[in-house]
Amino acid sequence: MLKVKNISFSYSNEVLNNISFTANKGDYIAVVGESGCGKSTLLEIIYGLLHIEKGTVFWNNTKLLGPTFNLIPGEGFMKYLPQDFDLMPYITVEENVGKNLSYLDKNRSKRIAELLEVVDMSNFLKTKVVNLSGGQKQRVAIAKVLAKEPEVLLLDEPFSHIDNFRKNKLRRSLFKYLKSQNILCIVATHDTTDALSFANEIIVLKDAKIEAQGTPETIYNKPKNAYVASFFNEINKVPSKISGVKNKQLFYPNEIKIVENSALKVTVTSSYFKGSYYLIEVEFKGKTLFIESECSIENDEVVFIEFN
Ligand SMILES: Nc1ncnc2c1ncn2[C@@H]1O[C@H](COP(=O)(O)OP(=O)(O)OP(=O)(O)O)[C@@H](O)[C@H]1O
Numbered sequence: 001m002l003k004v005k006n007i008s009f010s011y012s013n014e015v016l017n018n019i020s021f022t023a024n025k026g027d028y029i030a031v032v033g034e035s036g037c038g039k040s041t042l043l044e045i046i047y048g049l050l051h052i053e054k055g056t057v058f059w060n061n062t063k064l065l066g067p068t069f070n071l072i073p074g075e076g077f078m079k080y081l082p083q084d085f086d087l088m089p090y091i092t093v094e095e096n097v098g099k100n101l102s103y104l105d106k107n108r109s110k111r112i113a114e115l116l117e118v119v120d121m122s123n124f125l126k127t128k129v130v131n132l133s134g135g136q137k138q139r140v141a142i143a144k145v146l147a148k149e150p151e152v153l154l155l156d157e158p159f160s161h162i163d164n165f166r167k168n169k170l171r172r173s174l175f176k177y178l179k180s181q182n183i184l185c186i187v188a189t190h191d192t193t194d195a196l197s198f199a200n201e202i203i204v205l206k207d208a209k210i211e212a213q214g215t216p217e218t219i220y221n222k223p224k225n226a227y228v229a230s231f232f233n234e235i236n237k238v239p240s241k242i243s244g245v246k247n248k249q250l251f252y253p254n255e256i257k258i259v260e261n262s263a264l265k266v267t268v269t270s271s272y273f274k275g276s277y278y279l280i281e282v283e284f285k286g287k288t289l290f291i292e293s294e295c296s297i298e299n300d301e302v303v304f305i306e307f308n
Pocket residue numbers: 011012015033034035036037038039040041042188
């Protein structure tokens with residue numbers, strides 16, 4: 001079990017304040033929050049690149065000592081993939097992925113092939129990294145951190161360079177692999193799908209603290225506030241006396257319906273095509289609301305709405 005206990009850290013400003021959570025083998029924790037909220041810093045502290053000013057990190061009851069005590073920063077049983085994935089450009093994909101594997105290991109080639117299959121890069125075995133695209137490099141970097149199977153994997157925006165055509169397949173393949181190997185994975189991400197569809201738990205950071213923590217279902221369905229909800233979608237803050245819905249003030253666009261008639265009249269200001277629906281921006285008593293609709297609506301058209 002990984003136990004992060006009361007971690008605080010500052011550069012010139014406070015970046016993390018009293019962060020605590022636990023995670024088990026095989027878990028997948030998504031750390032989310034606005035840019036600069038401390039996601040990468042948290043991963044760097046857990047990995048042992050940054051000195052812990054206050055608090056402790058334990059792995060199975062062993063206290064992790066950090067860079068002040070370790071000659072080479074970084075814990076051996078963990079692997080960390082930073083945003084600027086570190087690969088050697090002038091050697092091949094095969095050599096990069098095998099960097100941490102012994103040449104005496106009889107299974108070396110088989111292992112490299114297996115990992116390249118997970119990230120769908122089998123066809124690039126003999127290609128020099130310098131000749132790969134950004135997304136291809138990122139996939140090789142993921143294979144490399146998995147090579148010497150870590151117990152804990154820390155990934156910082158692991159799919160940021162991967163095209164949408166491939167991203168979903170890669171996510172499914174990678175997270176299935178990590179689960180099958182019982183690897184604990186902590187991912188810093190801006191991507192809602194990374195968090196909602198795959199994580200056991202989401203940690204939302206804001207102003208150096210944990211703003212919310214829980215299963216994807218809880219965090220999504222009962223967001224603590226507009227900041228948490230806005231990670232997933234546009235969010236409408238409407239008091240109960242207007243919506244008619246008790247004990248709820250935050251509404252996702254799909255929780256407001258356009259109806260034939262109601263007491264709530266709004267004016268359409270924009271329609272955005274979203275594939276399976278249109279996101280309609282409307283003006284209501286000087287405020288902007290976002291509503292889902294099956295079809296686009298002309299600007300300035302007046303429609304009626306109802307809150308679910
Ligand atoms: N080496 C550094 N020296 C000084 N300040 C730093 C350093 N690294 C990060 N910071 C600051 O610490 C804060 C947290 O940075 P961090 O990279 O952890 O945020 P993040 O949530 O990962 O952001 P992003 O989503 O943009 O990657 C930011 O305000 C950043 O400017």
